[in-house]
Amino acid sequence: MSLLEMGIAAARSGNRAEARMLLEGVTLMEPDNEQAFLWLSFVLDEPKLATRCLEHVLELDPDNEQARRGLSWLRSQQAAKGEVLPQRLSDAELSASLQALSHTDEQTVIGAIRRLWEASDSRAVDPLVKLLVITKSKTIQAQAHAALIAIGTPSVEPVLDRLMKEGDPKVAPRLAAVLARIHSMAALEACREVVKGAEHPVARYLMALYLCASTHGDAAMSVVRDYLADARHDERARASVVMAIGQAIRHGTLEAKQSIQTLMEIKENSSLPPSMQRAALVALGSSSQPSVVRTILEATRDKDVQMRVAAVDALARFAPPQVALLDKLARSRDQAIRTRANQILDKLQADQKS
Numbered sequence: 001m002s003l004l005e006m007g008i009a010a011a012r013s014g015n016r017a018e019a020r021m022l023l024e025g026v027t028l029m030e031p032d033n034e035q036a037f038l039w040l041s042f043v044l045d046e047p048k049l050a051t052r053c054l055e056h057v058l059e060l061d062p063d064n065e066q067a068r069r070g071l072s073w074l075r076s077q078q079a080a081k082g083e084v085l086p087q088r089l090s091d092a093e094l095s096a097s098l099q100a101l102s103h104t105d106e107q108t109v110i111g112a113i114r115r116l117w118e119a120s121d122s123r124a125v126d127p128l129v130k131l132l133v134i135t136k137s138k139t140i141q142a143q144a145h146a147a148l149i150a151i152g153t154p155s156v157e158p159v160l161d162r163l164m165k166e167g168d169p170k171v172a173p174r175l176a177a178v179l180a181r182i183h184s185m186a187a188l189e190a191c192r193e194v195v196k197g198a199e200h201p202v203a204r205y206l207m208a209l210y211l212c213a214s215t216h217g218d219a220a221m222s223v224v225r226d227y228l229a230d231a232r233h234d235e236r237a238r239a240s241v242v243m244a245i246g247q248a249i250r251h252g253t254l255e256a257k258q259s260i261q262t263l264m265e266i267k268e269n270s271s272l273p274p275s276m277q278r279a280a281l282v283a284l285g286s287s288s289q290p291s292v293v294r295t296i297l298e299a300t301r302d303k304d305v306q307m308r309v310a311a312v313d314a315l316a317r318f319a320p321p322q323v324a325l326l327d328k329l330a331r332s333r334d335q336a337i338r339t340r341a342n343q344i345l346d347k348l349q350a351d352q353k354s
Helices: 003-012 016-029 034-043 047-060 065-080 091-100 106-119 122-134 138-151 153-165 172-181 185-197 201-211 217-229 235-250 256-268 274-287 290-299 305-316 323-329 335-353
Strands: none
Touching: 003 016, 003 034, 016 034, 016 153, 016 185, 034 047, 034 065, 047 065, 091 106, 091 122, 106 122, 106 138, 122 138, 122 153, 122 172, 138 153, 138 172, 153 172, 153 185, 153 201, 172 185, 172 201, 185 201, 185 217, 201 217, 201 235, 217 235, 217 256, 235 256, 235 274, 256 274, 256 290, 274 290, 274 305, 290 305, 305 323, 305 335, 323 335
């Protein structure tokens, strides 16, 4: 059974997520496969993206009645909601917008980006990627970034190609942030490729970091775990990614139970650098989950003094900080714990006064 047949079978059985993954794979490999684009339009949740798929089918076969009916239905649904799906840009409009991207006036460039953004036109991807890379304007960078995300899956391959070879650590964050924000299986697989084999270590690190708070949610954790387990990566970078997991749990980006288990495993994994084990303990505090308090308190009795101090830091990372427990530790017989707890309490008190 071919990838297309598997995708159609998944769509017919109601497994939309699997169908989307399979069909997106076909469209990336075969951009002229009208059946793949037609079926993909049926399983996409985003009306803009479904519209673009159907428009592409009609480009390949202007007489495709299913695509015409599907496009008509989509537009009627949006009209009923008081929304209007953007019309595809004409060749002349597209050409004018692309030329405006190189204009010296920033507002003219932003206006052109927004026209391409609103139209979600995949033909604009390569010029927008180029603009994102070369512009020094933070405003234009932000607009190009948002436009590429709005266009979605068609942006994945061009961004991935550039990021895999990107040697400028100032450019890599712009590209990595796009892949982390596009919600599709194609984008997640692209993130995995970056983490495994991007040329610049900054690109690999940023991709893992952004995945912790990305639109991919828990599906991204397998990629993050692969990064953390790879000793080739910088120890400090890996510790920073561990800390990001705790923040993502607190903000609801990652499901708490599974992600806390990941942090627990890192904390107990003696084959990992001690700095990562300590980072996992502090990240548990950052998660602000009541279920981790006992684990943190147990760590205040660890034989390693740095781990004991990290446990105190973990209690301070709660939102709000565990002041009652910190106050108790400030009277501990353990000098390292007592000193650190008092330092934190003094700082919290000073912050309240200021």
